[in-house]
Amino acid sequence: MASQGHSHPALTADVVLFASGPDDLEVLLIQRDAPPFQDAWAFPGGFVDIGESLEEAARRELAEETSIRGVPLDQLGAFGDPERDPRGHVVTVAFLGLIPSEVIHPPEAGSDAAQAQWWSVDNLPRLAFDHARILTCALQQLRQELAWSLEEAGLLLDTFTLAELRAAGEMVARVLREQVSGS
Numbered sequence: 001m002a003s004q005g006h007s008h009p010a011l012t013a014d015v016v017l018f019a020s021g022p023d024d025l026e027v028l029l030i031q032r033d034a035p036p037f038q039d040a041w042a043f044p045g046g047f048v049d050i051g052e053s054l055e056e057a058a059r060r061e062l063a064e065e066t067s068i069r070g071v072p073l074d075q076l077g078a079f080g081d082p083e084r085d086p087r088g089h090v091v092t093v094a095f096l097g098l099i100p101s102e103v104i105h106p107p108e109a110g111s112d113a114a115q116a117q118w119w120s121v122d123n124l125p126r127l128a129f130d131h132a133r134i135l136t137c138a139l140q141q142l143r144q145e146l147a148w149s150l151e152e153a154g155l156l157l158d159t160f161t162l163a164e165l166r167a168a169g170e171m172v173a174r175v176l177r178e179q180v181s182g183s
Contacts (some may be wrong), residue, residue: 004170006022009080009082009088009089009090009091010087010088010089010090010091011047011048011054011058011090011091011092011093012046012047012048012053012060012090012091012092012093013044013045013046013055013061013092013093013094013095013179014042014043014044014045014056014061014075014092014093014094014095014131014134014139015028015044015045015058015061015062015067015094015095015097016061016094016095016096016097016134016135017043017044017045017068017071017084017096017097017098017099017102018096018098018099018121018138018142019072019098019099019100019104020098020099020100020101020117020164020167020168020171021100021101021102021164021167022099022167023167024078024118024120024121024122024162024171025121025171025172025178026040026101026104026118026119026120026121026127027043027118027119027121027135028044028066028068028107028116028117028119029042029043029044029116029117029118029119029124029125030042030043030065030066030109030113030114030115030116030142031043031109031113031114031115031116032112032113032114032128033112033113033114034112035126036085036086036087036128037128037129038113040126040127040128041119041124041125041126041128042127042128042129042131042133043094043134044061044062044065044066044094044113045061045062045065045094045115046061046064046065046112046121047057048109053067054075054095055073055095056092057101058073058093058095061111064110064111065109065110065111065112065113065116066107066108066109066110066113067107067108067116068105068107068114070100071097071099072097072099073095073096073097074095074096074097075093075094075096075175076094076095076096076109076134076137076138076141077093077094078091078093078094079091079092079093079094079130079133079134081130083110084129084130087114090166092129092134094137094138096132096138096141096142097175098142098145098168100143100164104118107146114182115158117125121135121139125178142172143172146168146172160174
């Protein structure tokens, strides 16, 4: 039910998808094909359609902009600084995913993405909107998830070996330390 006579923020969904390998942690980014931030790099994402759930929107945008489908996603959080988008007050709900690097396929840019590619978290381009802040939150969340006890981490052992989980945790911790010391 729409609320008549009231102005409301717009709503988007973004996907922070990491790929973890033995020596690197990568994140999937798209190069924007339209303003604002045309030619800048951002997470795959876009506006939520009427009648669409947040997760459906995140999955749709990920597929439209990168051709990647079927990855597990968890809601990371909402980001709603009124100044985060020059078009107006836009709230985004970010989703977090982690896959082993050996199962990733090269993304194919589509929709409003000029390019789509995996970037090492050690060598990122300047990010559009407030995506650097969202990335920091995603890395912190990933670190917490990877710090589970061995029994809890057993749920991830279907996809990752214990050595891969440990390596991913060490990479995330290193990146967070570098971000703090570089600030």
